[in-house]
Amino acid sequence: MRKILLPLLCSLWLSAPAMAAIDTYEFETQAEQDRYRKLIEELRCPKCQNQNIADSNAPISLDLREETFRMMTEEKMTDEQIVDFLVERYGDFVRYKPPVDKRTLVLWYGPFALLGFGFLMLVIIVVRRRKDSHGPDSKASLSGDEQQRLNELLNQPRESADK
Amino acid sequence: MSLTLFVPELGHLAMILALCFAAIQAFFPLIGAWKGDHHWMSLGRPAAWGQFVFLFISFMALTWSFLADDFSVAYAANNSNSMLPWYYKISAVWGAHEGSLLLWALTLAGWSFAVAIFSRQLPEEILARVLAVMGMVSIGFLLFLIMTSNPFERVLPNIPLDGQDLNPLLQDFGLVVHPPMLYMGYVGFSVAFAFAIAALLGGKMDAAWARWSRPWTLIAWSFLGIGITLGSWWAYYELGWGGWWFWDPVENASFMPWLIGTALIHSLAVTEKRGLFKNWTVLLAIAAFSLSLLGTFLVRSGVLTSVHAFASDPDRGLFILAFLLVTVGASLTLFVLRAPSVKSRVGFGFWSRETLLLINNIVLVVVTAMILIGTLYPLILDSLTGSKLSVGPPYFNALFNPLIGALMMALGLGVVLRWKNTSGNWLVKMLGPVLLVSAALSLLLTLLADEFNGAVLVVYFLSFWVLLASIRDLLDKTRHRGFLPGLRMMTRSYWGMQMGHLGVVVCAIGVVLSSHYSIERDLKMNVGDSVQLGAYSFVFDGAHHFEGPNYISDKGTVRALKNGREIAVLHPEKRLYIVQQMPMTEAGIDPGFTRDLYVALGEPLENGAWAVRLQVKPFVRWIWLGGMLMSFGALLSAWDPRYRARIRQKVRDALPGKEKEVKADV
């Protein structure tokens, strides 16, 4: 009854996400260790249920971490080179930070466009409302002073208020 | 034995009866409101009661099957085990798809019933329509349950000898609280949704509608916030890597309705107090519930990959998809057709609370849209071009953080600005000092830290800005009566607001400090080794074998010292759960108000040495403390209405001739 859609892969896929994937690599500086951490957090495990290679204990994750470490420390590759190396082999899927190209225009620039549109709407609404606030019906609402007086009225002791 | 065999059938029958009551609840009050038939309208309340009673019976029946180890019930056989502790047997009832859906339906019936009995002051057509809409949603879920996800399916006649056990990850207190809180939130937004639809159907959208809708929405939002906070905390201590948010599709599915809900509760305030933004409020209410349903779809259909996803089935996915599309399509179409096109003639100036709340709405909608785009993008691209992409934390963090920063800037302004109009000079007088002091304090704190960090500086500044602006507002409001008497005058609603905003600040500080000042080390430790991390040193005392109720483990001992004095003993574990043969890490955590010490075991190495992860995480608890503050603030605000009724009466008496309702600016 529980139909689980899985490719028939056999590695130790029971990589429980709860297994801390702890390697014991030695780094020369803290900055290097931070760089490594950042890299493995940005790379995705190709076969896990949405995990980066830092947290996954799948064998492929182990291999990829090892490879990343080697590329970083032995071959002295830059972050970009390391990511490109893996993307060449595993596709863009393996990057958690999507590339900025024509496929991802909406993704990267959409929210900004939306914000700009929202800001435009804001300006239009506020300008329109500002005109209304000086219009004939504005008398029906309270002005700043009347509002102040009302506040004081309401700030009277609460003896009659319902508890 | 015979009683146990009968109980699931009782549960199944009760579920079907609940569906009948839901049908009555959906049909009669709606037609009654349309025709003006008092009798039909009054059927809403008893129908809601009936639905609730029978779903309660149904849920109890399922729980009984779990507690009694009745593995003739397929759902129990798949998710429980005789060796499971009794408290996990109960929470296992909602540990997988079918049972959690039953909990959803029960929660929905519960909210319907609550609306039915706590809404004495509502005009009967409105109550009728609200209950009818909720009844329709109930029908959808109950049909889904009965037709595709029946928790009472039996495995007869070959009853399994024992169950397949609850997933070890779920054998935890987190499962007891996190899903029920979340469902209270998701389902609670159906009330706001129902009020919005009722308003559209009835054609009357006045400030009163906002006043009735607001407490329900506040409570729903509060619960959802608690649920999300609990989920984050649970992931932190359970998963063994010290993280607390991953922008996973399922996490996003809960966060999006919460963000829209935040915009909604603020928009409701404007509609209630000033009669403005009605269309915004209605749309936000529709959006909040639609996002709840979307979340249900994403989590249960298998469309997106996630560690949280339930086991999926295309048939189920299609059903929820249809339900989602019908709900969203119909409500949006209704909105487009029936939303009032006559705008209120009430205006407001540029520097006014209305403007800032409009900014609040816009920013929150953009943030939610961004998260939605990011979550769905892999699917969108795949369906259009076949290419596979991943969108993860680097994307979300890059866009989320600046937007929230802008929001916090607006927050500080918004709490001080008056309704309708504020003089520029007065504003500068109020906030000028706040700006300067915030800048000074944040610079000072950042420079005092070991290393300078730009992000920390910005968040400090924004946090002080919000905090000091809020205090400035409080001082301003109490200046006439004196500070302490003034404090007593402030309404619960006001305190709720302050608490909620304080929660934002606390959470932001927790996030930035734990993200940037955490110290982490992964290394091999032999027995007796000691490592220094910041001000703390950790000593590894080895690991020994240990047996739990349904697992075996290696239990490590790590002592934490500060300045040579032992301050904590931590016990990280590496467990193997017997039935599912699933390995798991239990981190050893020393919680603290200003820092957490976090230790996890990796793999055993030679001679009793282990791979160990050590972390010092400053202020990480503040993240969840902030979340709780926000939710408690909302609950406090919701608890206010009775005071308002009296005040309205007092105002009406004091100002004869003013027909319009006026609202106190508190």
Place this chain on the structure above:
Amino acid sequence: MSKARLLAVCLVLAGVAGFAWMSIYGLHNDPRELPSALLDKPFPEFSQPALGEPERLLTRNDFLGRPALVNVWATWCPTCRQEHAYFNKLAAQGVPIYGINYKDEEDKAQKWLLDLKDPYVMNVSDPRGSLGMNLGVYGAPETFIIDSEGVIRFKYVGAVDDRVWKEKMAPVYEGLLKP
């Protein structure tokens, strides 16, 4: 109903329809299925010993000359055992299959081939998985189809059985045989 409202209704329905189409696509596709990043790219260069013959180095050139299958397998992989019989059948039909013994132990692998028969033209030993990584392999079994010039034309992740062969792989393979 004003024109603006009518337009808005159409937009809503169009949005709903779009989302529906995308979701139905998603429901029938496994989101975890990952197509090869090396499609239509040349098979990577390598220089590794043949299984059981450490002095004999195999390179990419050994795979050229005719369309063939390249199968990544290992003895620790139960699914590989399941599909092995089918590969024997394919080999008997004349389909050339090259093997890559992925992250495995030589003696275990050799014993396996002895017990279950050897359908492979030749077997590359890849104990550290370096060739596998260059191929974008993330688990066993995976099977590639290459053309006579060594360009990768297809990749399948999972056990190859009759249905998979007939529906997915045979069309590609036979298409490569023609010109």
